[in-house]
Amino acid sequence: MLRRFRGGVHPPENKNATRDLPLRPSTPPPFVAIAFAQHIGKPASLMIKPGEKVLRGQKIADASGLVSVPVHSSVSGTAKTVVQVRHPLGYMMDALRIDNDGQDTWHPEALKKRDPASLSSQEIDRIVCEAGLVGMGGATFPTHVKLQPPAGKRIDVLLVNAAECEPYLTADDWLMRENAESILRGAELFARTVGTERIVVGMENNKPVALASLKAAREKLSLGKVEILPLPVRYPQGAEKQLIYALLGREVPSGGLPMDTGVLVHNVATCYAGYEAVAFSRPLTERVVTVTGPGVDRPANLWVRIGTMAGHLLEECGFAPGRTRKLLVGGPMMGMPMRDLDFAVGKGTNGILALTDPADHLYRPCIRCSRCVDGCPMGLYPCFLSNLGEAGDWATAEQYNARDCIECGVCSYVCPSRRPIVQWIRLEKAELNRLRSTAK
Ligand code: SF4
Ligand code: SF4
Structure with a gap:
């Protein structure tokens, strides 16, 4: 039985500008700036010297602790200097600039196929860590840590977060339409790693094509036990705690985590990246980003190399700075204001919005309306x-x-x-x- 979580709102969806736009690669950036702190935890440690040649998928900075992941080059080219890029929270952080040689030559290690069925849970966890996987719904918590729940915490449900409840964004919608099989295979791998067979996919019912794609993939892969459940559109349906309650009726305690209720939640993009990493040795070097809003003339759902500068993407999408009043990283509800174009796409970037409404700098006293x-x-x-x-x-x-x-x-x-x-x-x-x- 599906439940309705308390509170919430139904803001205008504003997804029409990109709802019918299939995924396509963004134009190759002349350079990328790959930040060492694209995840929650300790920043990765640089292991490349300026002037070195690097290949796509090559590790350029290594994990520096348990709650940390490596980062990899998203292009082939030449490593330049350490530069500063802006974190979504506004401060500046270190990143390695790599000039793109345009050849897109993959590192040989990133071309090896594997048979996921032959791998143990420990091997899958290690591969996921080495591939630099983090929560791609925006949380950016290292995935391998979530796949190793502490002793005493038993996971009995792998919940795939396909809600994409933020207005404007359609990146996950299109990832599901085009890659449903890989998403379900990735979810199956994660479920096996934590020792459960129960997989539940929760999505808002405004994505009928993605829903049909997932159901067709479930049939093709003979994964009849995977539950795919459409939910009413209500923000924030995709927040972990609200999704767990709506789908499973379990309440995460105050100060607790989903694993306290036996649930592990992964976003669809993370499941996709997990399958790519395990089956094809592909580290996380690109992701889907929705670039949209009334401040761009050519909105798009793009495969974007990690480290691509926001200015490059906005220009490709027909950015109109004259009419744009606000730039956001992410959706309009949870997104962070982009102060300037020094922002480089990271592993958790699902959208870039150019909005034309005036920025809300003036506010008034509380009127106790509740x-x-x-x-x-x-x-x-x-x-x-x-x-x-x-x-x-x-x-x-x-x-x-x-x-x-x-x-x-x-x-x-x-x-x-x-x-x-x-x-x-x-x-x-x-x-x-x-x-x-x-x-x-
Ligand atoms: S932002 Fe925090 S305080 Fe505000 S509605 Fe959401 S959960 Fe409640
Ligand atoms: S006016 Fe006060 S009570 Fe009403 S929504 Fe704003 S902060 Fe809350």
Whole structure:
């Protein structure tokens, strides 16, 4: 039985501009800037010297701890210097610039086929780590860590997140339409690695072609046990905790993780990349990005090399800076503002939006309407939490479960006073994390 999670909203979908546009490769970038910190955890350590020739799929920086993954060159060419690119959160970070020789020569290690059926769970986990896989729905948590739940945590459901509930974005929709078999094969590999046979795919019911593709792939692969469940369109249906509740009726406890309810969640793009890594030795060097919004004349769903600069993609899509008021990395609800074009596509980048509405810099006092409270899918008091963030009262914010905020942006979306509620709560969470790490 499907359930409806508490709160949530139904913003305009705005997916029509790219809904009928199949995937195509972006034009080759003249260079890429590949960041060492595209994942949650420790940045990867550079292992290439300036001037060295590199091949596509070659490791250029290695994992520097358990919660870390390597990064690989997404083009063949010449390594230049370490440059600075902007993190989606706004700060600058190190990246290796590689000039593209246009030959697209793969590293020989990235051309080996394997038989996934012959591999043990440990071997799959190691391959996934070496391929640099992270959660590609935006969370960017290293995939190999999620595939190794701690002792005592038993996973009985592999949940494939195919919701793509953010307005404007159709990257996952098209990945499913064109690569449904690989996605299901990847999900099967992940499920086997954590020792479960139950696979549940949850998607919003606004993707009928993707749904049909997945069902056809299930039949072709004789995976009759895979449950593919369409859900009503309601934001944030694709948030892990809301998806788990809607599909399985399990509630992730406050401060807990999906694995506390026996569930492992992976996005469709991660499942696809997992199969590519295991069956074809392909490290993560490209991903699908939706470039759209009224500020571009030629919206597109593009296969984009990791490290491609935002300016290159926007130019390809007919960027009109004169009418664009806001650039976002990601969707309009959870996306981060792009301050300039120093942003390079990372493993977690699913969209680039050029919006023409005026940026909301002016906000008014809270009128106590409680719309943010009614809409919050986590049952929080966003108006109160945002006041605490504005006042810098981190301790009280922690008492009122600021950490449980999933940063879905529903509160800011519904607020008639246009208060930047989620931004203050993000600040609170960052401060609480900083205080926790300095106290260690
Ligand atoms: S407080 Fe957090 S979880 Fe609640 S609506 Fe706002 S952003 Fe979403
Ligand atoms: S929605 Fe805005 S105005 Fe209404 S209670 Fe929340 S913060 Fe206040």
